[in-house]
Amino acid sequence: MEVTPTEPPAEAMESLHVSNPETAGSSGTSNPNPAAQLSLEQRFQIVRSVGEECIQEDELRNLLEKKPEPVCYDGFEPSGRMHIAQGVMKTINVNKLTSAGCRVKIWIADWFAKLNNKMGGDLKKIEIVGRYLIEIWKAAGMDLDGGKVEFLWSSKEINGRADEYWPLVLDIAQKNNLKRIIRCSQIMGRSEQDELTAAQIFYPCMQCADIFFLKADICQLGMDQRKVNVLAREYCDDIKRKNKPIILSHHMLPGLQQGQEKMSKSDETSAIFMEDEEAEVNVKIKKAYCPPKIVEGNPCLEYIKYIILPWFNEFTVDRSAENGGNKTFKTFEELIADYESGELHPADLKPALAKALNKILEPVREHFKKDSNAKDLLKRVKAYRVTK
Known part of the structure; x- marks a missing residue:
């Protein structure tokens, strides 16, 4: 039976409403909203400093001018021990974003880790790794007390709003050909030449949907995630959405040995x-x-x-x-x-x-x-x- 998916729900596509200012405090300061003391240019410079690349700077400045608390989305697969780039660099970047008034949603991509066969696809192990990673960020000094950082488990959030999530995933899948999706395989640490499972082909459609599902204004991920974030901006053209997610891609720290472009958890x-x-x-x-x-x-x-x-x-x-x-x-x-x-x-x-x-x-x-x-x-x- 052929099923024609409905257009993605409007609720999934609209920008997130400004949060209650009473919950916007930052720890360790008497000022409930220190970002309010910063000029637009100061906020822009702080947020922009997080990214090695920004698509687009004029959109970022406009967003910060119009929205006091933009939503930044970051996500990770619980896939093993945490290296210093994920631990310290993410702590530095998140603290910069919250200091400039942003809210950060950190997506614990447990289902995605299963799709990508991390921890052998064992969801119980993946959950343990996710909890371990959160403990590290707490200890490393990520500003979690101010109420501006939220950890969200993908399995729980998707199951809770399945009627909103899956039509969005299906619509993204329908509007892109297979070749375009396979080109995004880099986001999983795979190449186009790898023999991908059907699950791994489905993965980019879901990650693209996450951006809209989480009502993110800014995609704050590594340069290796750039292709799927660009896919999200292109999807906005397909659905005639004016406000596109801003891509803020941070630098990828290399491995310690000669010629290692990226750190490896297996080495x-x-x-x-x-x-x-x-x-x-x-x-x-x-x-x-x-x-x-x-x-x-x-x-x-x-x-x-x-x-x-x-x-x-x-x-x-x-x-x-x-x-x-x-x-x-x-x-x-x-x-x-x-x-x-x-x-x-x-x-x-x-x-x-x-x-x-x-x-x-x-x-x-x-x-x-x-x-x-x-x-x-x-x-x-x-x-x-x-x-x-």
Whole structure:
């Protein structure tokens, strides 16, 4: 029997109403809405700084001018231990967005992890991993007390509003050919050449639908998710929707070894994990690719640019007087100038980087040692086999 899906419900397609200002407080401040003290340009610069790319800047500025609390959507598959890019970079980015008045919906994509065969497709294991990831963000300092960050489990939300979600997915599927959908396979960590299951072909249609289902104004995801976010903007053309989701794609931190464009959870030498012990961090950084005077493709320098400087607003190198003495860098440009000239050597940079990383990770390590629930979650996650 041929079924003609109805047009996506208007409720799914409209922009989210401004939330109750009484719940918009931010922790650690007497001002219930610190973003209200910022100018439009200040808010724009903070939000824009999150993305390596923004589609489109004029739309972002217009959104911030017209809507006090735009909704940002971010999502993740619970697929194993959390590396530092997902842990620290996401914490930095979420805190920037909430400081500028945004609300952040973090989509715990458990069904998507099952579709993509993560944790062998075992939903119980996937849930354990999801709970472990939330514990890390709590310990890392993500601003969860202000009421502006919401964790949503995809299975629960979709089941609760199935009549809204599935017509939307079907409509997106009908308006795109198979070739266009397969081109989005990068979002799953797959390539167009991989032998995809039918479930993995369905995945991009669902992720595109998420954006509208969550009433997101801004898609705040990595550069590797860009294609499906563009698909969502193209879908707006198909349905004659004027307000398109703004794409704010953040930088992808490379692996620690030479030529690794992206960190890998299955290769423990490629990444620092959020609960790595101090000695593990030291060894990984010591073995990391960091050629003297070479900036391009240098993962240690990327760590400093995207993690250390945004976190501490400076990077301090301790070294002997014969090697130039201690120096604190306030900007990445200043650091690069010294590194390219040879004035700053990897032998001095690496210990300073490891020290700074350990300072960031120490509260997370402590949380997983002292909190019995977190400790149990970590033990279980470490026992799981990571599946591609």
